[in-house]
Amino acid sequence: FFPILIVPFLDTMETSDPEDGTISIGKKNYFWIRRWILLSNLVFLILFTFASYCIIAIAYQNLQEPIFNDNQLVALPWNVDDQWPRSIDPVTNSTYPHRLVNEKVRSVVVYAVDGLRFDWTERNTDFSQLLASSEFHDHSTMLRIHAALPTISLANYKTLVTAAPPEIHGVTYNLERFDKFDSIFHRAQESRLKRGVALNSGWFSFVSNDLEPKERSFVITDNSIEDPKLNSVRHITQANEDYLLAQIMMKSLRNASYDLYWSMPGDVDAMEHAHGIDDPHTQTAVSQKIGIIKDLISILDDKTVLIITADHGHVDVGGHLGQDQATLEIPLIFFQKNSNLGTKSPAKTDTVTAINLDISTSISALLGIPVPRQSFGRILPEIFPLLNESNMIQMYRDQLLQKRNLLGNFHTVLGLNPPTIETQLEYSSLDEYRAEITRVSNEISAVRSQKIESRTIRNVVGTSFILTLFLGLQFFLRSKSAHLSFGKFRRNLKTFKRVGFSQKFRGILASSHFAAFAANILFYALSLTIFALESRFIYRSYSTWLWTSSSLNSNYDAIRWFLIVMGIGTIVSMAIQQWLNVFWVSSNLDFKLKMRRYFGLIRKTPFQVHSQELFKLKYNMLLWTSIAAIILMVLSSVQFLVVPGFLNLQFITPTTWSLRWRVMTVMFMTLPHYFFALVSCIVWPKSTSFKEIFQNSSLNREEDLAGNFQVVEMRSLVQETQ
Secondary structure (H helix, E strand, O other): OHHHHHHHHHHHOEEEEOOOOEEEOOHHHHHHHHHHHHHHHHHHHHHHHHHHHHHHHHHHOOOOOOOOOHHHHHHOOOOOOOOOOEEEOOOOOOEEEOOOOOOOOOEEEEEEEOOOOOOHHHHOHHHHHHHHOHHHHOOEEEEEEEOOOOEOHHHHHHHHHHOOOHHHHOOOOOOOOOOOOOOHHHHHHHOOOOEEEEEEHHHHHHOHHHOOHHHHHHEEOOOOOOOHHHOOOOOOOHHHHHHHHHHHHHHHHHHOOOOEEEEOOOHHHHHHHHHOOOOHHHHHHHHHHHHHHHHHHHHOOOOEEEEEEEOOOOOOOOOOEOOOHHHHEEEEEEEOOOOOHHHHOOOEEEEEEEEOHHHHHHHHHHHOOOOOOOOOOOOOHHHHHHOOHHHHHHHHHHHHHHHHHHHHHHHHHOOOOOOOOOOOOOOOOHHHHHHHHHHHHHHHHHHHHHHHHHHHHHHHHHHHHHHHHHHHHHHHHHHHHOOOOOHHHHHHHHHHHHOOHHHHHHHHHOOHHHHHHHHHHHHHHHHHHHHHHHHHHHOOOOOOOOOOOHHHOOHHHHHHHHHHHHHHHHHHHHHHHHHHHHHHOEOOOOHHHHHHHHOOOOOOOOOEEOHHHHHHHHHHHHHHHHHHHHHHHHHHOOOOOOOOOOOOOOOOOHHHHHHHHHHHHHHHHHHHHHHHHHHHHHOOOOOOOHHHHOOOOOOOOHHHHOOOOEEOOOOOHHHHHO
């Protein structure tokens, strides 16, 4: 907004042709205007660069704040049903909700395989054989479920234990966020259940608040493992780490009676990132996990429920984070020996029937403890055969209270008026409870949709208003300094339509507006086409390529993506700048000579440059590039107002998530284009000088423009050939 400082200088200007909009301007005032045009665009370029970087930072550096922050989690009511049976802690003399008796289930073991997409159930022979075996098939049920967006490990692990989506718990990348969110581990701790984990240290943060120090001994780190037999291990491979995790898990389950145990192997994900889906290394990693599952089944009793699931899937070439079907769809398998669960609750694998928010809520029902208090999930009907019917009323009553608290707290943190909430908690049947829970959940979804719409409109309108002021000032300054009125653009378009085919290039040449506009359209068409072709065919080619973020989720992919996008933008922008300089402002060379000059085959040859046409063309190129940047910033304002960190949109939807990455791609392509357009206005070719432009007192009169060519004194082509 620096250009606002130069308004007093504009008072000395006189309009020489009010109808035509041309301006007579002095040389001194021109230089002031030019400097502020360039300075204002430099400031805007810095702002645009900052916004482009921070779109990545919101996701990659976990800057997206959760809907409920820690202070609100402490202050807001999240109480458990007061009719839940309670016991007295002999040490603290405080009461706690004790576990409901369920003679069918004593413990739950969760084996969440990192990167296990759903179709591994058919792709891998060992996996499909396990599922088809009578020992497993008759006593298990399998669902096709959806992971949460973003499809990233720690975000979905946090969702698995809290039953809250990433927009609620705020973890959107593989970075730690220690918070006060309730979880299945915290609920188990409150009910004095024994818990254990076998994890890589990198995933420890999602349960660290809810484990006692003695329960943290089953965590592998790069430096030490508290198990004495493994103290000598250093910098182990992912496959060996998974094997050691399995050994720790087996040893723990044999030697102690755990109520809840959780393990998360990572080798499948590592192989998918490194080799893709179809590589033998990846098949081997999946088969190894199936072998571990078979060993695990052999030591479990018929009172233990084994849950097999994943955090996310992978695209065929390896990668996740986006919303491709292969990254979203994961398996959810419940198995219990001698339960005949397969006959009582048949598998549902044809369509998606649940989401991973439902896993911890269902585990709560299996263990007979209250659900996590920020849960957005439901108790899956597929596990009803494993539940004690006498506990169902109490479980649904608690879940209904939890959903009503969540609805009220949702209104509070979003600044809405308190909702009218029913106080009745007694219903005569389970169907009535389920209907009321569904109704409250739908109210939460409606409030969420309303706030997404209102906050998106707020950010887009606010950003558009601020950037329109900047754009209007840019138009005003250009009209005062370089005869660049926007009205000329429409007139030149009409002229272009009227002339015959052989005269069209003259019509275009006479319109610097049109030339700059066409050059920007060409830039984005070429850049995006090259980007799509490169992503589709060159780099680990996709069988079906979607423009999402799935190819960015590894250090190598992210660096490759950044270099490719910036490289494409740089090369295409330089090519177009050269094209404009050679084809649009040099009039006396035929096409062959222009092509030779374009590719640098002729460095010195006499040619004519219309100095004022080049002057207008460069400034219009900068103008249309800044307009493109403004449009991109308005599109990115779906996420925030003007710049990240200011009035963020905390909600994550498939539309906003895909738009974020697509806009970010185009923004990083635009950065070098904007830079070259700005430099082109600052560093003029030797063939043009300001003295030429100001050789007449009235810069912009049509009669002074006609035929005013500068002949460049150089050696002739003949001399160069000799």
